[in-house]
Amino acid sequence: MEVKPLKIMKIHVFKKAWIGWIFLFLISCSQEIKKTVVIENYVDKVYSLLDTENSRWFFFTSASRPFGMVNLSPDTEIDGAWGSGYRYNTDTIKGFSHIHAWQMSGLSVMPIILSEENKVNIFTDFYSSFNHKTENIKPGYHSLLLDRYQIKAELTSTKRVGFHQYSFPKNKEAGILFNLNTILGPNNNVAGALTQVGESELSGKLIATPTHRRPKQLNIYFKIKLNVPISALVKDEQTGNYLINIKNTASPVLMKVGVSYTSVENATKNIQEELPHWNFNQVIQDSKDEWNSLLGRIKVQGGTEQDQHRFYTDLWHALQGRRIISDVNGAYPDNTGAAFRIGQLPLNNKGKPLFNHYNSDSFWGAQWTINTLWGLVYPEIMEEFSQSLMQYYEDGGMIPRGPSGGNYTFVMTGASSTPFIVSAIQKGLIKENVDSFYQALKKNHMPGGIMERAGYEHKTNFGGGLKYYLEKGFVPYPLPDGDFGSHQDGASLTLEYAYQDWALAQLAKKLGKQEDAEYFSKRSKNYQNLFDLNSGWIHPKNVNGGWIENYDPYQYQHGFIEANGAQATWFVPHDLLGLAKLMGGNKKAVEKLNTQFEEAEKLGFTSGDSHAAELHPEYSRIPINYGNQPSIQTAFIFQQLGRPDLTEYWSRKIIEKVFSGLSHASGYNGDEDQGLMGSLAVLMKIGLFQMNGGTEENPEYQIGSPIFDKITIELNNDYYKGKTFEIKTKNNSPENVYVKNIQLNNTTINTHKIHHDDIVNGGVLELQMSK
Template identity: 45%
Template sequence: MLKKIFILFLLAALALQSNSQTANKRLVDEVNPFIDTHKSRWFFFSSACRPFGMVSLSPDTWALGSWNSGYLYDSSYIRCFSHVHCWEISGIPVMATTGAMKGQLGFEAVKSKFTHDKEIAKPGYHKVVLDDYGITAELTSTCRTGFHRYTFPASDTANILLDIGATLGQGRMDSAFIQVENGSQLSGYSVMAPTSRRKKTATVYFVAQFNQPFSKFGGWKKTGTAVTRTLLENVQAVSGKEAGGYVTFYQPSGPVLLKVGISFTSIEQARLNLQSELPHWNFDQVVNESYSEWDTMLGKIKVEGGTEKQRIKFYTDLWHSLLGRHIYSDVNGQYADNTGPATVIRHIPTDQEGKPLFNVHNSDGFWGSEWNLNILWSIAYPKVMSDMISTLVEYYKNAGLIARGPSGGNYTFVMSGDQAIPMIAAAYNKGIRSFDVEAAYKGSIKNASPGGIRDHVGYELPAHPYMQHYISSGYVPEGIDGKQMHREGCALTLYFAYQDWCMAQFAKGKGMMHDYQYYLQRSFSYRNVFDSSAGWMRPRELDGSWMKDFTPVSQGFNARGFIESNAAIYTYYVPHNIPDLIQLLGGNEKFAAKLQQQFEKAAPYKFVVPHGHHAEGWLDYENQPSLHMAHLFNYCKKPWLTQYWVRRIKEECYGDTTPYGGYNGDEDQGQVGALGVLMATGLFDVEGGASVNPHYEITSPIFDKVTIQLDQRYYPGKTFVITTINNKPGNNYIQSARLNGKPLTDFRFPHSTLIKGGTLQITLGATPNEKWGIGK
């Protein structure tokens, strides 16, 4: 008996200790930045970074290219530590070496081996040992300043290289300039050459301060027609093609600390950013402040229960959703507008205390964000959503079009359609209105008209008459002249129809009923590309005829008429009117059977196809067009199938926490991460939140408890709590639900209820309850 009592006491003590450790664990410790880093995009990995930080400092194991670049987990070498990992922009690479100067020979000559067993990476901090030199490198940052700490071997010459003119990330630099300001400070800039997406140059400026005087400064650049760069010594400045510089410390006094403030407007603004955000040299303090900022942001959604693996993936997903669309404006609100023939320095409006009302962001497009970022940000991060909208609307004020994927202060025309209006309508109709609503409304009408953003597709600068055809014929045909990608007419028709509905909802929310009726009528245009004889959406030619030799699944990147996908997937792209789509496809039972068959065909492949083969899948959770498909069973009175497939996709497609899976290679700046958060919490909205009466659709959460902290600057409630009963492996199905203590029989509930705060209690079981979720 005493032995049993002792064992019970010991087990209880261990449980208390485990609970205590869990309670004291910081949320940054739940994030694993290495997940799916074996095949990264340039902007995928940014470890020593603040939420949406202008500085996105991290090691580069491969420094060239938009794909398979930046930090790649299986690489053996680090080539530099660069400060900008953004959509179509990069800059300010730094490297530490010892011994003779080889910086003029490039990244390959100065790279160093490293191993993961001597590496630490968390949100806001990265530590790695450069084995070839015996240097311990540590990185952290504020929003606009990178902070480095290099511990060199005691007996070696210590070098810090700034190869600011080298080709980095998406492309080459046109030119670069670096100068000595005093014995411990440098400054300069890099001019990024245009890319196929960012059509104009963009400049990143910097000020670099060291914690101790350096012994020597030198540099390198290309001269004349030389293939290699010339090493320059006894100079105070270097400028030109592929220019760079270095400093040497013959006897550094302890670790060498380096602060690099950056700006996209001027050297003086880079200095202001540095001085405002990092006036001291306490590296560990900045690390802890970065951890605290991340803990606060990640803590907007707290989860309990689930497995350790599930919690790690959840907070890594949430981290990604707050990472990639980096701040572009300075601490005082200045930013560079490159939409015109020359750069213009703009100023964000300020509040009564002189602080900018919002941040301007650099950003990839929001193609598909109606099913991830728009929903997540509107729930937990409304100020982030507002800032993103303010950014896109600034371009309308400056150059006449609300932007789509702005980079370096310019349009990129990434992807297609008007990706801003789903976000704008969702924000407005959810009560997030701290942006210039009138400018957003006028700009959205401009974007939805001939000559607007919809007439630019796939990075192509010249406008084409897509909207003219859409308005006159009710669809966009194939065969409109043009050179770039993403111009497939059937897909454009479907996007324009949904975006028209979003415009209608925005108009209705504002009481503009004439506009509401006009755009609502246009939102039915998807019917014009539905071929009832085939049972699929089908492209139409310029003469109005159906495309010949049509098949729902094809080969390669695009099926003709569809953007990075095919008819088997785009047929379901009617997010604003799924009930009507169900009727087009023959009613609830036929719709469900058709969709179920596609999921069964895709299941052996974990619901994805390899990147670049998007036309070959019956569905594809590696890419945006099908991210809503599992949730469609809710609408044909079979919500248990949504619960089943969402759980499987969450685990099999997005559940991996190793460097070799988890995002399937195309995360697109937080979109897949945000979808993972929504799937884990059991909330979604096929309509993207844009309805004048937005709602949330329920699936089965994977956690015992989810607590959402509501932003009381926008919403009246404090917290919304989701709890589960009988949540254990295999219990995927909702048996019953109670919203604020009252039975909930529908599969969705209003946004207006969530923002008041309250509770949603979900009881789970191992077998479907086919009567729950279909209404009364």
């Protein structure tokens, strides 16, 4: 009788031990599984140094968030908008500055070590060499060693706050220079002043002087906080610059720099809102997470490791360059009027701005690049930029084509914002106040609007030649009125206006404005007035309507903007069938364009390895140039003319020759223009393109030749119904570039085109590839 309880107890103990063993096994397995789960780190795929031998002031970014007001990075060259900023082949750090934007710069600082020898001239002799071997760059982070001082400098940021970490050598007299009065990229920094307002706090202001493109000065305010006391603040009377001394450097010195274009108070609020703590590594991780989140919207599988690294580098470039200028509370600089004022963005019911306000280079060429990429993958960004452009209209009476410092620059030509905003409306990203957007856009296309002004034409409105376009149906070359602004190349202006008129007509049609739709549609045919039936090229005309004499279609910038006639002739994205008819039919047009590609291939499809090389006597005569915007749509023209095989063939060639390398010596040929060429590369590699820039109803996408086996686009559910859209390729390889069979959601389609709704509702596009 007493044995039974013993046996039961033993069995019970055995069961408990067995259950415990299983529990430990499961935990162990669970831990093992967790260890083997790999979270894709897209930031590590970015090659930050791409093309940095040729970079310009706003090109290179390291310690920056997407579209951040602060774009903190080291400067190796500081004189001029071109050939400045971070240049790979220059081994000297001249400061770490916080603003690398279109026509804007500001607030350069430099950590230093003081000695008896350098105290006398430290304000004029403080540069330091560095070595790329001791450098670490990732999106959102930059570190390097200043050889002269043996200081390890680390940089990161939030949207509006730069965050520095300096590791000084022990037992040395440390300091930080504030070079508030200096040439810095595109402009001078002047009237810089710095005041100590607490044991470890400073506030200040400087002025970014006007440039040829940005005609008004810009005030830059800043608040600085350190994690250690400031032992002294010294101003140098000769340079007007400042030095702070720091004694407690046993641990890394941290410094927050909040920036604002409206006030010191708002610079302080930017710090309070975005960086209330001192955890440097946390900010690096937060920045990494933000970049990974955006880069991860497109997941690619297949291709080579280099293909993937270059792809995410291109995508990274597509999300930078254009910069926030508004504060966390929605205050922003408005320079559009006669006198400067501080504007206020509309707020939501929580008191937060409905959108950010932006500084931006031109949207010239955006119809073939960010229109498509942002509109599909980052619709929230496209909507926000559209609202920002509309804010400029409400302030200054005109939608800009490239604003800087809260003002118009009249950069480039035409009404390049029209296709951008029309595309956002056609894709359903803007649903409210659409008629107001239309009226604002229409104003730009009429007398008194932006089409009247050539590049950087601030005080007159003749250079765009709009009056001739309306009276004669073309803009003459040369303009008889005189030299007003830049880019007064009448043939290109005519082509741009015609396409932009067509885009505006699509919006008029959508809104039921039939008379306007017919009027702008008729204007969109004006390109025909410059087509020379005898030569087969777009041919500039003089003011009397005669062809200009001794016309050479391969002469660069002779009636054409940053292009020659051979390249620009194809700038008729809205009526390629009409253009082909003028050339004698689709077959002859295809033969003509194919010959141009064969010739362009001999020069690698670009005009050299930098923007300046386009003036080279040989490179300037290239028939197709994928190093600048005017002819970057041409590979997809074949598809529109019934030859998708040639689109597939040549687009793969271009990817291979132009957009495949990972080198600091090349990459975008020096003219990336704030995400345009990076976006183009991404679109070509995933095999989606929009000839019309997505401006027609239910916009059409042309299918190209993707280089990856699988592409997964994560759709933003705040805008689109679908969860993901996948593009799968079968038998894909560098040789198998041709798409022989297309299935959309398991249904065969007999066209190389799909529509916006087909994508954003989610699904799978399967492409059978072959030789």
